[in-house]
Amino acid sequence: MxxxxxxxxxxxxxxxxxxxxxxxxxxxxxxxxxxxxxxxxxxxxxxxxxxxxxxxxxxxxxxxxxxxxxxxxxxxxxxxxxxxxxxxxxxxxxxxxxxxxxxxxxxxxxxxxxQIQNRGMGSAASSGAVDPVIGQTKLLPPEKMKHSIKLVDDQMSWCDSAMEYLRDQTDMLVVGVLGLQGTGKSTIMSLLSANTPEEDQRMYVFRAQTQEIKERGGNQSSGIDFYITQERVIFLDTQPVLSPSILDHLINNDRKLPPEYNLPHTYVEMQSLQIAAFLFTVCHVVIVVQDWFTDINLYRFLQTAEMLKPSTPSASHESTGSSGSEDGSEYYPHIIFLQNKASREEFCPRTLKDMHVIVDTLMTHSHLKYKGTLSMLDSNIFPGLERDYLGTEVNLFLLPMMESEGDEALARAGSGTTPLFSLLPGYRGHPSFSSLVAKLRSQVLAMSRNQLSHTILTEKNWFHYAARIWDGVKKSSALSEYSRLLS
Known part of the structure; x- marks a missing residue:
């Protein structure tokens, strides 16, 4: 028991x-x-x-x-x-x-x-998944630029300081500018990128001419300046083409010319052609600024730069290839003719039509996309005009003088007398400067972003591509032969 x-x-x-x-x-x-x-x-x-x-x-x-x-x-x-x-x-x-x-x-x-699940994720990460630190860095907002920096300095040397502001994404727009001295290129580029007409011009991202530089006939910009917005639009401001102040500086300061150039004016012209050919290769949009209509030599210069433009690099060594453009393997940007400081008479519909006909005639044989992508009639600036009023509408846009400059001009014209109706705004014959700049900016940013090369470029890839194009432009045999013919 x-x-x-x-x-x-x-x-x-x-x-x-x-x-x-x-x-x-x-x-x-x-x-x-x-x-x-x-x-x-x-x-x-x-x-x-x-x-x-x-x-x-x-x-x-x-x-x-x-x-x-x-x-x-x-x-x-x-x-x-x-x-x-x-x-x-x-x-x-x-x-x-x-x-x-x-x-x-x-x-x-x-x-x-x-932790057992994390070990599985770790093995997936080692086989090609995104590193969490890198992923968090990509989610951070891009750094905002406060002022422009040099892409090409006054010695025509490439600068790498812009690389830190670029990202690995492909949705970008590149806008460049060309123009003679004193036409307002830097001011226009500042207003299109980050500033407003009401701000102090000394705070613009692209420095405009100071009063002292204007009085001695100098130029403010030298080389190529770079600025990128939060909307990933790259703006390139350039020194004036065919600039007399740069030529004067070369002569009076006894600066040494490169060995391949014998005369200072040849060197100045070749500098301008190199910059224009470079912009025609790496930009989606090129704005040509002029402050009076029109200089025939400027159109000859543009056609010469187009002729000397380097060929679009091919993905293979074959001579043929498809780049998605209508001109075979060659890439050509959109070009906009901006008439800055336009007078009241130039806003007359009949004068505007004559200007369109002249530009279309001068650019007939050009491969640059100079018409069909920008319209003043679509901006409702001339509400009474039909779309078919302009037979072939080229990319021409008019901007009046800024309000401060226009008020000073009116005061000088009126000899300081007070108008009868001082409380009423005077008739200007066109919309305000601010509204026209806003319409221009919206149309420029809406331009089609064609493929610059045979491969899709990110911002960083564009920077390396532009550096290679600039090096090729400086060593171009076509430009060297043209320089020899000018000497």
């Missing part, structure tokens, strides 16, 4: 159960394999240790036929910065020596599920 009525501690007691669970020995033949002992056979070793500690803190189970209840685990996953797998919110065991010993030995009581 004593042998059958009392269980032997060594066979069925808690000590035996613990040894069988640690050694993973199978239970007695009559034991239910779907019970708690069957579940405990697949418990990880770290969890077994914790259950073992919690088991020791409880009294021994009564000797009965009912299975022992499974202990409740209150262990939470380890925090990233902590070393212990038990958080302060977890209920401490009755005997704290076991957890302390495990922490001292560098073991963790349990293996959190999210």
């Amino acid at each position: 004593s042998e059958s009525g009392h269980s032997q501690p060594g066979m069925y007691g808690p000590g035996r159960r613990r040894r069988r669970r640690r050694d993973r020995d199978p239970g007695p033949p009559g034991q239910n394999l779907s019970g708690p002992s069957r579940d405990r056979e697949f418990v990880p070793r770290e969890r077994q240790c914790c259950e073992h500690m919690l088991f020791q803190s409880k009294p021994s189970a009564p000797v009965s036929g009912t299975p022992m209840e499974k202990p409740v685990m209150l262990i939470k996953p380890r925090e990233e910065g902590g070393k212990s797998g038990v958080t302060p919110d977890a209920a401490p065991p009755a005997s704290g020596t076991g957890v302390t010993k495990l922490e001292r030995e560098g073991q963790r009581p349990t293996q959190p599920v999210y």
Whole structure:
């Protein structure tokens, strides 16, 4: 009776159960394999240790036929910065020596599920996934430029300072400008990029001519200046083409000419052709600014630069290829003729039509896209004119003088006398300067962004592509031969 009525501690007691669970020995033949002992056979070793500690803190189970209840685990996953797998919110065991010993030995009581998943993500990241640090950097807003920087300095050398403002994305627009000295190129580019007519001109991103420079007939810009907006539009401001002040500076300061040039005026003209040919290759839009209509020599200069423009680099060494343009493998940008400081008479519809006919006649044989993409009639500047009033509408836009300059001109014309209706605005014959600049900006930014080369370029790729084009322009055999003919 004593042998059958009392269980032997060594066979069925808690000590035996613990040894069988640690050694993973199978239970007695009559034991239910779907019970708690069957579940405990697949418990990880770290969890077994914790259950073992919690088991020791409880009294021994009564000797009965009912299975022992499974202990409740209150262990939470380890925090990233902590070393212990038990958080302060977890209920401490009755005997704290076991957890302390495990922490001292560098073991963790349990293996959190999210760490197992992270290991899987780590293997995926090693096979080509994006690094979280790099991904976070790409999500940061681009750095905003406060002023323009040099892309090409006054010595016609390439500068790399613009690289830090560029990103790895392809949705960009490149706008360049050409024009004679004093036509207002830097002012126009500042108003199209980041400034408003009401701001102080000394705060413009492209520095305009100061009064001192105007009085001595000098030029403000030299080389090529670079500025990129938050909307990822790259603006390139250039030194004046065929500039007399640059020629005067070369002669009076006895500056050394490069060995391939013999005369200063040849060097100045070749500098201008290099800049124009460069813009015709790397820009989506080129704005030609003039302050009176019109200089025939300027159109001859544009056609010469188009003739000496470097060929579009091909993706292969074959002579034929498709670039997506209508002119075969050669790329040509959109060109806009901007009539700055236009008078009231030039806003007359009949005068505007004559100007369109003249520009169309002068650019007939050009491959530059000089018509069909910009319209003054679509801007509602002439509300009474139909679209078919201009037979072939070229990319011509008129801007009047700025309000401050216009008011000074009116004051000089009126000899300082007060008009009869001083509270009413005077009739100008055209919309305000600010509204016209806004209409011009909206149309320029809406220009089609054709593919510059045979491959799609990101901003950083465009920078390397432009550097290669500039180096090719300076070493161009066609430009060297043309320079030899001018000497």
